[in-house]
Amino acid sequence: MMVVGLTGGIGSGKTTVAGFFKEKGIPVYIADDAGKRLLETSAEIREKVTALIGKEAYSGKTPNRKHIASVVFNESDKLEALNGIIHPAVAKDFETWKSKQNSVYVIYEAAILFEAGGYKKCDINILVTADKEEKIKRLQQRDNSSLEEIEARMAKQWSDERKKKLADFEIENHDLALTKSRVDELNEIILKRGKN
Ligand SMILES: CC(C)(COP(=O)(O)OP(=O)(O)OC[C@H]1O[C@@H](n2cnc3c(N)ncnc32)[C@H](O)[C@@H]1O)[C@@H](O)C(=O)NCCC(=O)NCCS
Ligand SMILES: Nc1ncnc2c1ncn2[C@@H]1O[C@H](COP(=O)(O)OP(=O)(O)OP(=O)(O)O)[C@@H](O)[C@H]1O
Numbered sequence: 001m002m003v004v005g006l007t008g009g010i011g012s013g014k015t016t017v018a019g020f021f022k023e024k025g026i027p028v029y030i031a032d033d034a035g036k037r038l039l040e041t042s043a044e045i046r047e048k049v050t051a052l053i054g055k056e057a058y059s060g061k062t063p064n065r066k067h068i069a070s071v072v073f074n075e076s077d078k079l080e081a082l083n084g085i086i087h088p089a090v091a092k093d094f095e096t097w098k099s100k101q102n103s104v105y106v107i108y109e110a111a112i113l114f115e116a117g118g119y120k121k122c123d124i125n126i127l128v129t130a131d132k133e134e135k136i137k138r139l140q141q142r143d144n145s146s147l148e149e150i151e152a153r154m155a156k157q158w159s160d161e162r163k164k165k166l167a168d169f170e171i172e173n174h175d176l177a178l179t180k181s182r183v184d185e186l187n188e189i190i191l192k193r194g195k196n
Contacts, residue, residue: 001098001101001103001104001105001106002104002105002106002123002124002190002193002194003098003105003106003108003121003122003123004105004106004107004108004122004123004124004125004126004190005108005110005113005118005119005122005124005125005126006018006021006107006108006109006110006113006125006126006128007109007110007111007112007113007114007119007125007126007127007128007163008111008127008128008129008130008173009129009130009135009154009157009160009163010111010135010139010150010153010154010157011130011134011135011136011138011139011142011150012128012129012130012135012173013128013130013138013173013179014109014111014128015030015032015109016173016176016179017126017128017171017173017179017183018030018107018109020179020180020183021107021183021187022107024183024184024187025103026103026105026106026107026187027101027103027106027107028106028107028109029094029097029098029106029107029108029109030109031090031094031108031109031110031111031118032109032110032111034090034093034094035086035090036063036065038086038089038090038093039063039065039068039086040061040062040063042089045085045086045089046058046061046063048085049063049068049082049085052078052081052082052085053067053068053071053072053078053082068082069149069153073149073152073153073155073156074152076156079156083112083116087116087118091118094108104190104191104194104195105123105124105190105191105194108122111157112157113125114158114162114163114166114167115156115157115158119166123193124168124169124190124193125166125167125168125169126167126168126169126170126171126186127160127163127164127167127169127170127171128170128171128173129160129164129170129171129172129173130172130173130174131174132154134174135150135154136150169186169189171183171186
């Protein structure tokens, strides 16, 4: 079974694109969601994250994601350490999930697929792009995020130019109808590759 990595900068629309693949019957794994789930359910992760960030990282067993984000997106060492706690657990969870799927290919959607090196384990990598202003507008509408919070995360991610060099395909996500037809087109290409 082929693994197709799907990534894009914050607010690019990668989850929206993943949804279009899902509508076509393709199994989709969302690493951001798995990371959040494991942050909440794994006692081992809770212990490590509390040791890294402090007691304020959790209220009981519930992670204070806003607080964790405010620490790690302003302190690179702590972000690296948090990645080191979450990423191996997500990789393991993905392998378990993948072994239960029955499809020519699955989508592995991850925010920092290139930055964290996960793209090397994928057979094909797709990059979703949008203009910076467009991404900021979408995030402000979706999350009520401040410009400062959005820019702190953007600063920790590679530029689209750098990511394009490693991507096999790009989806420019401006007009949703065009994005959807690009997904149809890529799905056909990937299915053909899977048969060869
Ligand atoms: C810091 C945390 C608690 C913030 O949670 P929050 O709900 O605010 O954000 P969420 O997880 O939905 O991510 C939203 C976006 O932030 C950006 N982002 C998240 N983690 C990272 C990271 N490690 N590096 C750069 N950008 C990141 C991405 O663009 C992502 O799509 C959470 O993102 C986290 O645990 N991150 C570290 C682990 C990680 O890399 N997760 C993502 C893939 S497994
Ligand atoms: N082409 C588009 N036109 C208008 N709005 C869009 C478009 N694509 C996505 N959106 C909206 O922009 C917001 C961000 O999209 P989405 O959640 O898919 O991005 P993401 O890259 O997964 O975000 P994050 O990096 O935060 O995980 C959502 O509210 C979504 O509905």
